[in-house]
Amino acid sequence: xxxxxxxxxxxxxxxxxxxxxxxxxxxxxxxxxxxxxxxxxxxxxxxxxxxxxxxxxxxxxxxxxxxxxxxxxxxxxxxxxxxxxxxxxxxxxxxxxxxxxxxxxxxxxxxxxxxxxxxxxxxxxxxxxxxxxxxxxxxxxxxxxxxxxxxxxxxxxxxxxxxxxxxxxxxxxxxxxxxxxxxxxxxxxxxxxxxxxxxxxxxxxxxxxxxxxxxxxxxxxxxxxxxxxxxxxxxxxxxxxxxxxxxxxxxxxxxxx
Amino acid sequence: xxxxxxxxxxxxxxxxxxxxxxxxxxxxxxxxxxxxxxxxxxxxxxxxxxxxxxxxxxxxxxxxxxxxxxxxxxxxxxxxxxxxxxxxxxxxxxxxxxxxxxxxxxxxxxxxxxxxxxxxxxxxxxxxxxxxxxxxxxxxxxxxxxxxxxxxxxxxxxxxxxxx
Numbered sequence: 001x002x003x004x005x006x007x008x009x010x011x012x013x014x015x016x017x018x019x020x021x022x023x024x025x026x027x028x029x030x031x032x033x034x035x036x037x038x039x040x041x042x043x044x045x046x047x048x049x050x051x052x053x054x055x056x057x058x059x060x061x062x063x064x065x066x067x068x069x070x071x072x073x074x075x076x077x078x079x080x081x082x083x084x085x086x087x088x089x090x091x092x093x094x095x096x097x098x099x100x101x102x103x104x105x106x107x108x109x110x111x112x113x114x115x116x117x118x119x120x121x122x123x124x125x126x127x128x129x130x131x132x133x134x135x136x137x138x139x140x141x142x143x144x145x146x147x148x149x150x151x152x153x154x155x156x157x158x159x160x161x162x163x164x165x166x167x168x169x170x171x172x173x174x175x176x177x178x179x180x181x182x183x184x185x186x187x188x189x190x191x192x193x194x195x196x197x198x199x200x201x202x203x204x205x206x207x208x209x210x211x212x213x214x215x216x217x218x219x220x221x222x223x224x225x226x227x228x229x230x231x232x233x234x235x236x237x238x239x240x241x242x243x244x245x246x247x248x249x250x251x252x253x254x255x256x257x
Numbered sequence: 258x259x260x261x262x263x264x265x266x267x268x269x270x271x272x273x274x275x276x277x278x279x280x281x282x283x284x285x286x287x288x289x290x291x292x293x294x295x296x297x298x299x300x301x302x303x304x305x306x307x308x309x310x311x312x313x314x315x316x317x318x319x320x321x322x323x324x325x326x327x328x329x330x331x332x333x334x335x336x337x338x339x340x341x342x343x344x345x346x347x348x349x350x351x352x353x354x355x356x357x358x359x360x361x362x363x364x365x366x367x368x369x370x371x372x373x374x375x376x377x378x379x380x381x382x383x384x385x386x387x388x389x390x391x392x393x394x395x396x397x398x399x400x401x402x403x404x405x406x407x408x409x410x411x412x413x414x415x416x417x418x419x420x421x
Contacts, residue, residue: 098296099400122297124376127399178297183314238384239312239392243301246378246394252360254405 001201002032005055006047008062009038010112010159011187022209031205040139041111055202056190059083059114060244063188067241072190074237075203076229083185084160085115087122088174090148098125098177101154103132108144108153110162111137117247118180119157124251141166149173184243189229207231263288263370270370273339277332278346279307287339290371292320300375300395303382308333311390322368333393338366342413353381353391362398362406374403 003026007019023033036053038044048056048066058066060083066072089095105128109116120130136153138144141162147153149170160179163171189206191199206229263270270286300320303312313321313328321328321336328335337346341364352359359379364372375395381388 118299121299121396125294125296125397125399127401180297180299181295181316182299182301183316184301235384238382239303242380242382242392243394246358246380246392247299249358249360249378251376251396251398251402253402254362254409257361 001030001198001205002034003054003202003205004034004052005036005057006044006053007035007037007057008059008187009040009044010059010110010114011057012161025209026205029205029209041113054192054195055206056192057187058190059112059187060185060240061114061117061248063190063237064241064244064248066190067188067237071193073193073196073199074188074190074232074234074241075199076189076206077186077232079228079230081161081186082183083114083187084180084182085118085122086158086160086163086176086179087119087155088145088148088158088163088176089155090151091173091175093148093154093175095154095177096175098123101126101128103128104134105132105155106134106136106147106153107155107157108136108138108147109157110139110141110144112157112159114185115157115159118182120250121247122178122180129250142170145170145174182243185240188232188237188240203231263290267371271339275334275337275339277334277337278343278350279332281332285339285366286370287366287372288370292367292371292373294373294375294397295320296397298397300393302328302333302393303390304333304393305390306388308391317395320367320373321365322371327368335368336365338364338372340364340372340410340414342410343417344413345410349379353379353388356381356383356388362403363395364410365395374398376402 019035019037023035026033036047038047047053056066056072067074095101101123136147141158144156145166148156191202195202209228267288267290270288272284272286274282274284276282298316298320300317301314302310302317304310310328310331310333313325318325345361349359361377363375363377365375366372376398378394380392382390382392
């Protein structure tokens with residue numbers, strides 16, 4: 001079997017995951033893998049739109065359109081890895097809670113749409129929305145943290161795992177304000193609709209990845225995937241997408257309802 | 258359900274017999290004690306077509322004061338506060354029965370009689386073209402927006418009680 005796999009740039013980027021290792025493990029299961037790990041959102045979208053891909057590892061916000069508009073089929077998720085995000089000010093900042101934030105607030109963030117959507121929902125208690133803040137997009141979470149520490153942004157948005165992966169010296173100069181506690185959202189593996197007939201085989205390749213042998217299981221853990229991938233039913237995936245969809249829409253004023 | 262953990266200054270709890278659209282009724286205890294919505298928490302629940310809870314995330318368990326076992330299988334109206342106008346829930350059901358998403362501000366009743374405000378989104382779960390249940394996501398609203406709602410809801414509840 002031959003598979004072309006695209007990994008969302010927000011997944012494991014800060015941990016420096018060795019995707020070649022995943023490809024090597026797949027090849028041991030007689031799967032000829034071409035693995036694309038785009039560096040940013042633009043490259044990721046180009047990789048998907050140019051076609052010829054078989055599997056995408058997408059965050060739940062991006063997965064909404066891929067599944068419900070483009071017909072991709074969700075079939076598995078990383079085991080025990082939930083998507084959460086964190087908002088931080090600088091350690092020296094007078095901003096100690098979300099409600100200290102004011103209109104005009106500058107937010108340093110990467111182009112991770114999950115982090116941006118959830119982050120904006122968590123700013124709503126301060127009465128802030130896209131029209132009252134300034135987004136400063138960065139290539140990496142390290143760059144975002146630098147902007148906050150230098151005072152060029154009041155806060156930064158991080159994927160929770162990206163924040164954890166920052167050097168301790170950087171984290172000491174940050175002051176986490178809030179971390180999301182959702183627990184029901186994770187990245188999803190999606191199969192291109194043109195490979196629908198091979199779905200069961202493709203799912204097995206991923207789900208049984210860590211079951212090859214002890215060496216493979218150990219390698220999977222070094223990928224930050226703990227124990228690999230868990231199969232996902234269509235209903236369970238749709239539940240996740242319904243939740244993600246509900247979070248896409250900013251809150252309205254009472255007069256707007 | 259008896260109140261518990263309420264600070265002394267908010268005791269004794271008031272009690273009222275609440276009736277629901279499905280004809281059922283239950284006595285609830287409530288106080289003026291507002292539990293602050295914890296930052297970062299997103300409450301997620303799913304119900305069947307009749308509003309019976311089938312899924313509750315940890316945030317829901319934490320803020321509602323109920324155990325997960327108590328929530329699963331219960332009707333979502335266990336959260337309904339006496340200060341909430343019936344017309345809000347009528348609008349909710351009318352909207353989601355039409356297959357659309359509902360948004361609104363809701364004062365929820367905790368098991369212990371305290372309350373917390375949420376901004377709620379209710380999404381119909383469409384599977385193979387049919388609605389099979391609903392997902393509700395609740396998040397922390399801005400205090401200014403709650404203030405806009407309180408007096409309106411109070412007027413609506415007064416009107417509804419006068420009309421009985």
